[in-house]
Amino acid sequence: ELKVEQNPLFLSMQEGKNYTIYCNYSTTSDRLYWYRQDPGKSLESLFVLLSNGAVKQEGRLMASLDTKARLSTLHITAAVHDLSATYFCAVEGGGSQGNLIFGKGTKLSVKP
């Protein structure tokens, strides 16, 4: 059974600080996704990581993928309040492409 584990599940941080969210998965996959979800809203695609060693950056967020370690990280630099949301990583679960298995999510709260 494919498992996707995120940690931490809850993260409270001050504005201006840096932090990293980790995503481990239990099977081989060369594709990993990061999404953001605001309360009561659907998912917003942040990053699609397609190969080992892939690194992508958008604003204060940077994601990386190590397929050998089955690990992806989402690094937050100099956090601001607007980044407060729940962040999910996901990998493809097999069968039809696009079928995603999600981690439990990391609820990020950035305080002034």
Add this chain to the structure above:
Amino acid sequence: GAVVSQHPSWVICKSGTSVKIECRSLDFQATTMFWYRQFPKQSLMLMATSNEGSKATYEQGVEKDKFLINHASLTLSTLTVTSAHPEDSSFYICSATLGQSRVWDTEAFFGQGTRLTVV
């Protein structure tokens, strides 16, 4: 990115009635759509895979007679919650992929979600 529209955004229904949720790909054709369910403060769980012109594939533990899925065209999939009960109250989200011919086309695009409350 591609746009997936889900309707309605929220619905309240009485216990025992049926509710239909629509998922449309607005600017692309989606041979495959996915339906997810999300309980409060939890992650998304895949319910079923919907393929145009064929029967949906349901995940283990999902009642196919209760959650009817129809994928009648390349741009529309519907989820009908039949004889809804309060425990069916949840956030339902659909997603669609562009296709399988190219690696990047397998990215999933999500609808806005539908919050179902059964009273």
